[in-house]
Structures are given as structure tokens and as C-alpha cells.
Amino acid sequence: MGDIGLGKYKSIKDYVESKLREFESRGLTMSVLFSLMFQEKDNIMYERSRGYRIETFTYGEVEDRILSRSLSLQKLLSDIPSGSVVGLSMENSLDWIENFWAILLCGFTPLLINLRLSQEMVEGAIRDSQCKAVVSDKRTYSVKTVMNSDIRYIDSRMKPDVFGEEILVMTSGTSRHVKLCAYSAQELFYQIKGSYGIIRECDLIKRHYQDRLKLLTFLPFYHAFGLVAVYIWFSFFSRTFVELKDLMPDTITGTVRRHHVTHIFAVPLFWETVYEQAMKTIRLRGEETERKFKKAMELRYKLGDSVLGELFSKLAFREVRENLFGDSIRFMITGGSSISTDAMRFFNGIGYHIADGYGMSEIGITSVELSKKPSILNACFIGKPMDGMEYRINADGELEVKGRAIARYIIEDGERRIINTGFFQTHDLAVCENGHYKILGRKDDLVIGYSGENLNPNLIEPALKLENVNEVCLIGAREGSQVVPTLVLSVNRYISAEKLEALDRAVKKKLEEMHLSSEIRKLLYVSDRLIVDDEYKLNRIRLRQQLEDNRFTEIHPIGADEGLQDELAQRIREFFAAALSLKTGDISDKADFFLDLGGSSLDYFGMISALEGEFSVKIPVEQSSSLSTVAAFHAFLSERL
Numbered sequence: 001m002g003d004i005g006l007g008k009y010k011s012i013k014d015y016v017e018s019k020l021r022e023f024e025s026r027g028l029t030m031s032v033l034f035s036l037m038f039q040e041k042d043n044i045m046y047e048r049s050r051g052y053r054i055e056t057f058t059y060g061e062v063e064d065r066i067l068s069r070s071l072s073l074q075k076l077l078s079d080i081p082s083g084s085v086v087g088l089s090m091e092n093s094l095d096w097i098e099n100f101w102a103i104l105l106c107g108f109t110p111l112l113i114n115l116r117l118s119q120e121m122v123e124g125a126i127r128d129s130q131c132k133a134v135v136s137d138k139r140t141y142s143v144k145t146v147m148n149s150d151i152r153y154i155d156s157r158m159k160p161d162v163f164g165e166e167i168l169v170m171t172s173g174t175s176r177h178v179k180l181c182a183y184s185a186q187e188l189f190y191q192i193k194g195s196y197g198i199i200r201e202c203d204l205i206k207r208h209y210q211d212r213l214k215l216l217t218f219l220p221f222y223h224a225f226g227l228v229a230v231y232i233w234f235s236f237f238s239r240t241f242v243e244l245k246d247l248m249p250d251t252i253t254g255t256v257r258r259h260h261v262t263h264i265f266a267v268p269l270f271w272e273t274v275y276e277q278a279m280k281t282i283r284l285r286g287e288e289t290e291r292k293f294k295k296a297m298e299l300r301y302k303l304g305d306s307v308l309g310e311l312f313s314k315l316a317f318r319e320v321r322e323n324l325f326g327d328s329i330r331f332m333i334t335g336g337s338s339i340s341t342d343a344m345r346f347f348n349g350i351g352y353h354i355a356d357g358y359g360m361s362e363i364g365i366t367s368v369e370l371s372k373k374p375s376i377l378n379a380c381f382i383g384k385p386m387d388g389m390e391y392r393i394n395a396d397g398e399l400e401v402k403g404r405a406i407a408r409y410i411i412e413d414g415e416r417r418i419i420n421t422g423f424f425q426t427h428d429l430a431v432c433e434n435g436h437y438k439i440l441g442r443k444d445d446l447v448i449g450y451s452g453e454n455l456n457p458n459l460i461e462p463a464l465k466l467e468n469v470n471e472v473c474l475i476g477a478r479e480g481s482q483v484v485p486t487l488v489l490s491v492n493r494y495i496s497a498e499k500l501e502a503l504d505r506a507v508k509k510k511l512e513e514m515h516l517s518s519e520i521r522k523l524l525y526v527s528d529r530l531i532v533d534d535e536y537k538l539n540r541i542r543l544r545q546q547l548e549d550n551r552f553t554e555i556h557p558i559g560a561d562e563g564l565q566d567e568l569a570q571r572i573r574e575f576f577a578a579a580l581s582l583k584t585g586d587i588s589d590k591a592d593f594f595l596d597l598g599g600s601s602l603d604y605f606g607m608i609s610a611l612e613g614e615f616s617v618k619i620p621v622e623q624s625s626s627l628s629t630v631a632a633f634h635a636f637l638s639e640r641l
Contacts, residue, residue, distance in 0.1 A: 005043040005238050012206050016196050016237060020189075028186040030104050031163040033236075038063035040238040046094050047214070047259055048243035054259065057094065059238055070102040070158035072151045073135070080132045080144070082107040082162055087126060087134035087141070089113040092217040093243065095148055097231070099135050100221070102151070107162035112222035114170040115139075116534040117178065125170055125178050128414045168411075169224050171361040172336075181224070181361045181407040187420075188232055190405035191364045194386030195233045202370040204353055208262065209328040214240040215263045216256060218247075218270065224361040225335055229265055249277060253325060260328040267536040268339035271332075271354065275343040278324060284618045293320075300349045305373040310351075317350035325352075333357045333368055335382075337537035338441065338458050340465065344378040358382035358439060363406045363424055367391075367437065381436040391430075391437055392423065398443055399430035429456065445540055447476040447485050449519030455485060457540075464510055468495060468503050471530040473538050474520070477547040486522040486547060487511075491555055493527035494568045494615070496638040500525065500555065526552040568641075571614070572633045579607035593628040604628075615641060 009015040019036060026032045041060030048055050057065075077086065086108040090096045103110045111131050113122055123142055126134070134141045137148040167188075171179045199206050206213070215234050219226030234241070242259040245251055252274075255261070282293050296316050303309030321327055332347065335357040347354040355377055357368035369376065369383035385391045389403035400423040409418045429440040441458030449455045457474040464472050464487065471490040476483045491503065504523070511517045524547070530538060546552060573584040580587075580599050593599040593607075608619050611633070617640045619627065627636060 005040050007040060012199060016199060019236065020193055020196060023189055023192075028184075028189045029163065030165055030185045031160070033185050033188065034101060034104070034163075037235050037238075043238040044212075044240045045235070045238070046097070046241050046243065048094070049245065049255065049258065062094070062098065064157070065153060066098050066101045066105070067157040068153045068155075069098050069151055070105040070160070071156055072154055073099070073102045073146070074106045074158070076146050076150065077106060077108070077133055077144075080108070083109070083164075084132040085109045085111050085129045085168065087111040087113050087131050087136075087143075088222070089115065089122075089134050089136035089139050089141070090148065091115060091137075092221050092226070095137065096221055099148065099151070102158075103135065104164035105158055105160045107160070107164055109164050109166045109168060111168040111180070112170060112227065114172065114178075114222055115220070116172070116536075117170070121178050122170075125180060128411050129168055129180055167227075169227060169361050169407075170222070172223065177412055179361065180411040182409050182411070183364070183407055187364065187405050187408060188228075190388050190403065191228050192233060192236050194366070194388055194403075194405055195229075197387040198368060198370060202372075204372065205263075205331045207330040209260055209330060212240060212260065213263065213330075214242050214259060214261045215265070216252075216261045217241050217244050218252070218264060218266050224364060225265070225267075225359060228359070229333065229335075229357070229365045234263075249274070256329070257326040261325070262328055262330040263332070264325070264329065265333040265335070265357075267336040268334050268343070269337075269531060269536045271334050271339060271343050271347065274324065275346045278320070278346070280616050281323070282320075284612070284616070286618065297345075297349050301345070301374070305375055309374070313349060313351035320350045321352065324350075331355075335359060335365075335368075338439070338462075339380060340462055341378055341380065344380060345374075348374045348377050353377075356380045356382050358437070360426060361407075362410060362419060363401050363403075363426070366401055366403070366405070369436065371436070376436065379438070381433070381438050383437065384435055385437075390423075391432075393430055393432060394425075396443070397429050397431075397440075399426045399428045399437070399439070400424060401426060447474055448483065449485055449516070450521060451519060453519065455516070455519060460514070460516065463514060464489070464507060466503065466506050466510070468492065468499055471538075473530050473540065473543055475540065475544050475547055477544055479548075484522050485520045486524060487520050488524045488526060488530065488543065488547065488552065490528060490530050491525050492641050493555065494571075494637070494641045495555065496641070499641075524552065525555040527555050528553050568637060569630060569634050572611075572630050572637070575607050575611055575614070576630060578610070579603045587630060589631040589634075590629050611637075617641070 006015045009018060023032060023036055038059045041058060043059050044056050045059045045062050046057040086103050088099055088103060088110050100110055111129050126141060126143060131143055133144040133146060135146050165184055167183045169181045215230055219230050221227050221231050242255060242261050244255055283290050300309060300312055303312055329352055332352060332354040334354060344354060355369040357365060359365035366389045367383045367385050369381045371377060388405060389401060392400050394400055402423045406420040406424055408420050409416050427443045429443055431438050431440060441456050445457050447455045447457060455474065460474055461472045468491055469489050473488045475486050475488060477486050507523060511520060530543060573587050576587045577584045580597050580603060591597050593604055608621055612619055615637055627633060
């Protein structure tokens with residue numbers, strides 16, 4: 001590890017301890033936090049790609065931009081009383097960071113607007129917080145809205161005589177109400193101090209690559225996870241943030257490799273998507289490649305937690321890592337909801353290090369698993385509480401948290417409530433094994449089975465993520481006067497009748513093995529996505545309402561009686577038509593691509609590439625003589641989808 005950006009200190013330990021002492025001695029205020037965050041003027045704070053060029057900004061440059069921007073914002077908000085709440089409505093960017101501090105420097109309290117929520121929910125939060133204005137780059141609101149493009153960099157620099165002292169963070173909105181959680185510099189100090197325990201106990205998290213430590217700005221800064229675990233923790237210690245232009249898979253992997261990102265913190269949906277895409281790529285390379293990969297993974301876990309196992313991962317899966325994020329990655333964290341053991345085993349197995357963490361908007365980040373052992377990491381433990389935090393499990397099996405890093409109060413439905421004076425009830429079900437805690441799910445998500453037993457969806461759903469199942473959710477849906485435990489399974493809309501019937505048998509067999517056949521009374525196969533739009537985990541309240549309103553698209557399998565009038569056949573005709581510049585009505589099921597329709601080899605290979613992209617299957621071009629009609633492709637794809 002290099003010592004870049006540590007000033008006069010020779011080690012991370014000395015550097016961190018010094019900054020924490022200075023924060024405490026000078027006073028736990030936002031003003032002091034600001035000055036300490038921008039203390040190392042020459043360190044690179046922000047990197048972003050601009051075409052073929054990488055643009056960088058030092059902490060000193062960004063501080064100067066903030067002080068310049070603050071004067072402009074102060075003039076634009078001159079009619080807003082000092083101490084008022086001012087919203088910030090932007091995705092992650094350098095502008096977000098600058099506006100965040102500019103709002104504080106102008107003496108206001110930033111309300112970090114969660115852009116994943118509906119306009120209606122945000123407007124409710126604006127009312128509850130008595131927000132007077134919003135700084136935005138796109139949306140407009142019911143209160144005064146200052147557009148980011150109107151905030152200028154001017155020659156003079158702000159010399160703040162007042163400084164905002166709180167931040168309001170919105171909850172994710174997966175419950176019925178959006179809460180606003182207030183944090184002052186004091187709570188943020190203890191969040192930072194807690195992170196020092198991670199650095200002290202786990203050397204992996206502080207490792208640099210080519211003398212740099214860089215975080216990908218994947219998690220939104222307006223959410224507690226992104227604000228604390230990414231921005232606050234790492235900007236206090238003057239590390240570098242790498243801008244993520246969009247959330248396309250190629251953009252993410254390309255950005256990580258190009259900028260040599262070392263740390264990625266993300267929600268389970270991200271890791272599950274990357275894992276599934278990686279496995280799909282391996283399958284497309286052929287059965288032999290897939291067989292070798294599975295065999296290597298089996299050997300990796302036979303080697304257990306040994307040093308030999310770690311060495312095997314580094315050597316055996318080098319190509320897999322290179323095709324994902326490269327070898328600059330030093331530490332990855334997942335948090336926010338449950339993640340599958342398959343995804344954890346994949347990343348830890350191929351030579352990365354991914355750990356599960358825990359936190360909430362109301363309590364900040366309170367733990368992360370610090371063990372280096374894959375057996376513990378893959379079991380999805382969240383570790384032990386950080387310094388200054390205390391966990392306990394009550395008689396109902398719920399995790400309760402106490403500590404000085406908890407939000408000082410919350411605002412719910414316009415009412416302010418102090419929450420940091422005792423144990424905070426999280427409503428998350430948990431167990432503790434050898435000092436390591438594990439989250440089992442939300443108490444609110446429990447479904448009452450027909451025998452009266454509580455069914456925990458987070459324990460049941462992973463076991464039913466079978467082949468051909470994209471997503472699964474157990475819901476207690478009301479039908480008349482009864483609540484019926486219903487299993488909703490999202491499957492491919494092109495699934496064949498045979499595969500759907502086989503899946504139905506497999507699901508019922510699994511439920512029988514789990515002694516749940518008499519508890520779960522209804523199975524529903526749908527083509528809808530269960531996690532939609534900007535959601536990053538199952539929104540069970542929305543899904544329950546969708547089920548009760550009969551708004552799911554129940555799957556209609558492709559059957560022999562339907563001939564070739566199904567959706568799959570129509571889609572194949574569209575690809576034929578596009579490749580041959582014909583109308584779909586001119587293409588019969590048994591018309592040969594070459595002999596009857598006049599297609600060339602170039603046309604055929606182009607169509608094959610498009611079909612592979614659409615259906616994520618490998619089509620053997622050497623079989624062009626037998627795969628040359630709509631009917632033949634229909635049979636081929638029906639078998640594989």
C-alpha cells in the first residue's frame with residue numbers, strides 16, 4: 001500500500017487517528033467536518049471520463065469551486081430565511097457534492113431527496129420537513145426550485161458566518177411512510193469513528209492499487225448507505241471518487257477497469273445481476289467451458305478457507321476477473337437487503353472479496369462482516385456492531401441497535417420523534433452465531449401460513465429460485481375475508497408448456513421437501529418483473545397490492561395446440577423480416593431462409609447475432625442448413641428458453 005495523501009503521517013493508522021482527534025478537539029460541527037474533508041488539498045477527489053480523456057479534480061480545487069458556487073446560491077436563495085430546509089434533487093455527480101456543501105455553507109439544512117420515490121412521496125417529505133426551496137438539475141417542485149444550471153462560479157469566495165448543522169435523509173419508501181432522519185456532525189463523527197474499527201481490524205478494506213484508493217459512485221449519495229459508507233467515510237480520509245456515467249453493465253465494468261477502481265459498495269440487486277450475466281456469458285461459451293468453470297468452483301470450495309484456496313482463486317479465475325472488473329478491486333460490500341449465497345460464493349470464489357453489511361436510514365451503517373473466511377462471508381453474516389454501537393436480539397427475535405451514531409431524531413407524518421436515547425427497534429429478524437450477526441428478514445414481511453405458523457419469505461424464496469425462475473416472492477394476499485399465502489414466480493415469457501409443467505412439478509416437490517405444501521396454497525406464474533423501475537429490492541407492499549388488484553400478467557405457455565401463432569414465433573418472424581427486408585406476413589413457418597426467401601450468408605449471420613442478443617443463447621452457425629426456417633428456430637429456442 002502506498003502512502004499517497006497521508007501528509008506527514010507514515011501509516012493509515014496514524015493518519016486516521018490524527019484526523020479523528022482533530023475533529024473531536026476542534027468541535028463536532030459541520031464547519032469543522034468541511035475543513036477536515038478538504039484538508040489534503042493536493043489529493044485527487046474526483047475522476048470522470050470525458051471521451052478518451054480522464055478528468056480529475058483535487059480536494060483543493062473542489063473546495064474552491066464550492067466556495068465560489070456558495071456565493072451564487074446565497075444570492076439565489078436570498079429570500080429564504082437562514083436555518084431553513086433546502087432540498088437537493090440530483091443524481092451522483094461533482095455538482096451534487098458541491099451543492100450539498102453550498103447549501104450548508106449558506107446556513108441551510110439539506111434535505112437529500114430520494115429520486116427513486118414518486119413525486120407524490122417527495123412532495124409529502126417536502127411538506128413534513130417544511131422545506132422552503134429545492135436545488136435541482138431536472139425536476140421542479142411545489143416550492144421554489146433553483147436549477148443547477150443557474151448556479152454560477154463567480155470570482156469571489158464565500159466566507160461563511162453561519163453554517164447549517166443538520167442533514168435530513170429520506171428512507172427508501174418500501175414501507176408505507178417516508179421518514180426523514182436527521183443527522184448532525186456529532187452523529188457523523190461517530191459513524192466515521194466506527195469505520196476506523198473496520199480499518200483497524202480488516203486490512204483488506206484499506207488496501208490501495210498503484211498507490212490509489214478509488215470508490216465507484218454507484219450508490220446514490222442521497223441514501224444513507226451511499227452518504228455514509230461511501231461519501232462521508234472516504235472523503236473524510238481524502239480518497240478518490242470515480243463517477244459512473246450510467247448503470248449499463250458495460251459502462252460499469254468499463255469504468256472500473258479504466259479508472260482502476262478499488263472499492264465497490266452496492267445493493268444485492270447489482271451483485272445478483274452481475275453474477276447472472278457472468279454465468280450467462282460462461283454458458284454461451286459452450287458446455288465444455290461451463291463444465292470446467294463449475295469443476296474449478298467445486299475444487300475451490302473443497303480447499304475451504306485455506307491460503308491454498310485463496311491462491312487457487314487468484315490463479316484459476318484470472319480470466320473471469322479480467323472480463324468483469326479486472327484485478328484492481330480490493331473490497332466489495334453488499335447491503336440494503338438479502339443476497340443469495342450463490343452470488344456471494346461466485347465473487348468470493350473467483351478471487352474477489354465481498355462482504356455483507358448492515359444499516360438503516362435511521363441508524364446509519366452499523367456493521368460489516370470483517371472475516372476473511374469465505375465460509376463466513378458466503379453465509380451472509382453482517383459481522384459485529386462497529387465501535388460505539390451495541391446490538392441485542394429481543395424476545396421476538398428482532399434486532400435492536402443502540403449507539404451515538406443513530407440519527408438524533410426522525411420526522412414522520414410531520415411529527416418529530418427522538419430515537420437515539422435508547423435501543424432502536426429495527427423490526428429486522430436476526431440471529432447471532434459466535435458473535436457474528438445475521439439478518440433473517442423483516443418481521444413485517446412474515447406471512448401467516450394456513451396452520452397459523454409464521455412463514456419467513458427471506459428463508460423460503462432463495463430455495464425456490466430454481467432453473468427458469470427469474471424472481472420469486474411470497475405474499476400474503478387478501479382474497480375476500482381470507483389472506484392467502486401466494487407464491488409469485490416470474491418466468492420467461494417464451495417458456496414452453498413442457499418447461500413450465502416441469503417447473504411447476506419442481507416447485508411443488510421443493511415445497512413438499514420444505515413441509516410447506518399445506519401452508520402455501522397458491523402458485524402464480526407471471527411474466528412481469530417483480531423488481532421494477534428504480535427499485536433495488538422487492539417492494540412487498542406494491543406487489544401485494546398488484547396481486548390483490550389482479551394486475552399481474554399470468555403466463556400463457558407455448559403449447560402444441562397453439563401452432564406457431566405464439567409470441568415467440570412472431571418475434572422470430574420479425575428477425576427474419578428485418579434481416580431480409582420483408583414483411584412478417586410474407587414469411588411462412590417452413591419457408592427456407594436461403595432457398596425460399598433469398599437470404600445470403602451475411603444476412604443469416606447478422607440475424608443469428610441479433611437472435612443471440614435477444615434470447616441470450618448460443619446458436620450454432622454450423623447448423624445453418626437445419627436451422628433455416630421459423631419452425632426450426634421455434635423448436636430450437638423453445639427447447640433452450
